[in-house]
Amino acid sequence: MRRIAIFDTTLRDGEQAPGISLKPEQKLKIAKALESAGTDVIEAGFPVNSPSEKEAVKLIAREIEQSEIAVLCRPIPKEIDLCQDVLSKASKARLHLWIATSPIHMKYKLNMSPAKVMDKAISAIRYASGKFDSIQFSSEDATRSHIDFLGKLMREAARAGADVVNLADTVGCALPEHMALMTREVKKAVKDKIPVGVHCHNDLGLATSNTLSAIRAGAGQIDLTVSGVGERSGNTSFEQVVVSLLFHKKHFEVETNVKQAELGELCDLVVKEMGLRVGHSTPLIGENSFRHESGIHVHGMLNNPLTYELVNPSDLGIKGGDIVIGKHTGKAAVKHLLERNGCTLENDELTKLTELVKERSIITGPLETEKALLDFAVNNGFEVDYKRGGDLAR
Numbered sequence: 001m002r003r004i005a006i007f008d009t010t011l012r013d014g015e016q017a018p019g020i021s022l023k024p025e026q027k028l029k030i031a032k033a034l035e036s037a038g039t040d041v042i043e044a045g046f047p048v049n050s051p052s053e054k055e056a057v058k059l060i061a062r063e064i065e066q067s068e069i070a071v072l073c074r075p076i077p078k079e080i081d082l083c084q085d086v087l088s089k090a091s092k093a094r095l096h097l098w099i100a101t102s103p104i105h106m107k108y109k110l111n112m113s114p115a116k117v118m119d120k121a122i123s124a125i126r127y128a129s130g131k132f133d134s135i136q137f138s139s140e141d142a143t144r145s146h147i148d149f150l151g152k153l154m155r156e157a158a159r160a161g162a163d164v165v166n167l168a169d170t171v172g173c174a175l176p177e178h179m180a181l182m183t184r185e186v187k188k189a190v191k192d193k194i195p196v197g198v199h200c201h202n203d204l205g206l207a208t209s210n211t212l213s214a215i216r217a218g219a220g221q222i223d224l225t226v227s228g229v230g231e232r233s234g235n236t237s238f239e240q241v242v243v244s245l246l247f248h249k250k251h252f253e254v255e256t257n258v259k260q261a262e263l264g265e266l267c268d269l270v271v272k273e274m275g276l277r278v279g280h281s282t283p284l285i286g287e288n289s290f291r292h293e294s295g296i297h298v299h300g301m302l303n304n305p306l307t308y309e310l311v312n313p314s315d316l317g318i319k320g321g322d323i324v325i326g327k328h329t330g331k332a333a334v335k336h337l338l339e340r341n342g343c344t345l346e347n348d349e350l351t352k353l354t355e356l357v358k359e360r361s362i363i364t365g366p367l368e369t370e371k372a373l374l375d376f377a378v379n380n381g382f383e384v385d386y387k388r389g390g391d392l393a394r
Contacts, residue, residue: 001249001253002253002254003255003257004220004255005256006039006040006041006222006224006256006257006258007041007197007222007223008039008041008043008226009199009223009225010224010226010229010270011042011043011044011056012043012044012046012071012072013223013230013231013235014230015045016230016231017234017274018231019275022056022274023052024055024056025059027044027045028063029269029273030226033265033266033270034067035064035067036262037262037263037266038257038258040256040257041068041069041070041094042060042064042068042069043072043096044057044061045072046072046073047071047073048079048082054082057071058086061087061090061093062089065091066091068092068093068094068133068134071083071095072096072098073096073097073098074097074099075123075124080127080128080131084131087132092133092134093132094133094134094135095131095132095135096136097137098139098166099120099139099140100141101117101139101142101150101153102141103144103146104144105141114149118156121137121157122157125160126161130161134164136163137154137157137164137165138165138168138197139153139165139166139167141171142167142168142170142182143168143173143174143178144173147182147185150182150186152189154189155189155190158190158194162194163195164196164220165186165194165195166197166198166199166221167182167183167196167198167199169198169207169210171203172204172206172207172232172233173204174206175206176206179217180214180217181217183198183218187217187218195220195221196218196221197219197220197222197223198211198214198221201231201235202235202236205233207228207234208236208237211236211241212241212245212252215245215252215254222241223236224238224241226239226266227276227282237283238263239263239266239267239316240284242258242260243263243284243310243316247310247311260317261316263284264313267284267318271285284318285318289318290309290313290318291322291324293323293325293326293327293333294328295328298323298329298330298333299330299332299333301323302332302336305320323336325337325361325367325373326357326365326366327362329354329357329358329361334353335350338350338374338377343377345382349382349383352382353380356380357376
C-alpha cells in the first residue's frame with residue numbers, strides 16, 4: 001500500500017485559533033504526544049511571531065527525535081536564517097516557506113504581480129537550499145489561484161529545491177472534486193518527482209472530505225490538526241482522517257504511521273491544554289459520539305456494538321459503549337443495566353419500569369447513572385434485589 005505522510009499543524013495553525021495561547025512547556029507536551037502517536041512532521045510554530053514562539057520551537061527541536069520538526073517562514077532571507085537557528089538542534093529540520101498565489105491575495109495583501117510572487121518564492125527556496133533537511137513550499141489560497149500559474153510556480157519550486165509542494169484551501173471554499181483536480185494537475189507539473197500535499201480548512205464543513213479526495217488523487221502528504229482546531233471553523237481533523245483511512249483501507253489503499261490506540265489520549269491532551277470546547281456531536285471525540293439512548297440502537301449494540309459504532313472506540317483509546325437512560329430507552333437497556341448490577345425483574349415488571357423511566361425522563365431529563373436507575377426502581381416499589389456491595393448496596 002502507498003504510505004502518506006501526516007503533517008500536523010496543531011501547534012502552529014491550530015494555536016492561531018482566536019483565544020488560544022500555549023506556553024512553551026505546553027507545546028512540548030503536545031509535541032511529545034504527537035511524536036508518540038506516530039506523526040511524521042510536527043509544525044512547531046512560526047518563530048518570527050514572538051520570543052515565546054522561538055523558545056517553544058527550540059525546546060521542541062531539542063526534545064523530539066523521531067518526528068521531523070517544521071517551522072513556518074515567509075520568503076525573506078533574514079527569517080530563513082532565524083529558522084535555521086531555532087532548528088539547529090533538531091534531529092530532522094524542515095523549513096516551511098509559503099506565499100499567497102490567488103489574484104485577490106496578490107493584489108490586496110501582497111501588492112505584488114504574479115511575476116514578482118514567482119521570483120520571491122523561487123529566490124527564497126534557492127537561498128534556503130542546503131540549510132535544512134527538507135524544504136516545503138506552500139501556496140496560500142491555492143484553491144482560488146489560477147491553475148496555470150500555480151502549476152508553473154510549483155514546477156519551478158521543485159526545480160529550485162523544494163522537497164514537498166503544498167496546496168492550501170485557505171478559506172475552505174473548495175469542493176472535493178476541485179481539490180482532487182488541483183492535486184492531479186500539480187502532480188503533473190512536478191512530474192511526480194516530489195510529494196504534493198494539501199492543507200484544508202473547514203469553513204464549509206468539507207475539510208475532511210477535501211483531504212480524503214486529495215488522497216485519492218495521489219496526495220503524498222496531508223496537513224491535519226488534532227480535533228480540527230484552527231482559525232475560524234478550523235482545519236482538517238487529525239482523528240477523523242486517520243479513522244476514515246482505517247475504516248476504508250481497501251478503498252484508499254494507503255497507510256500512515258499513526259498508532260490508532262493513542263488517538264484518544266492525544267485528543268484529550270490537546271483539548272485540555274488548549275482549553276477547547278468540544279461539541280456534543282463532534283465526530284469521534286464529542287460526548288455523544290459513542291453514547292446511545294434509543295431503544296433500537298441499544299438493543300443492537302448489546303448484541304454487537306458494530307451495529308451502531310463504525311469502530312470499536314477502545315481500539316482508538318476512546319471510552320465508549322455508554323448507555324443513557326431516558327425518554328427513548330427500551331426494555332433491553334433497562335434489563336441490561338439491572339442485570340449488570342445483579343438485579344432481575346419479571347418481564348411485565350420490566351415493561352412497567354421502562355414506561356415509568358420514559359415518563360420520568362420526559363419531565364425531568366435522563367437518569368444520569370446506573371445507581372439513579374436502581375434508586376428510581378426501588379423508590380417506585382419495584383422489588384429490585386441489590387446483590388452487589390459498594391455504592392449500589394442499600
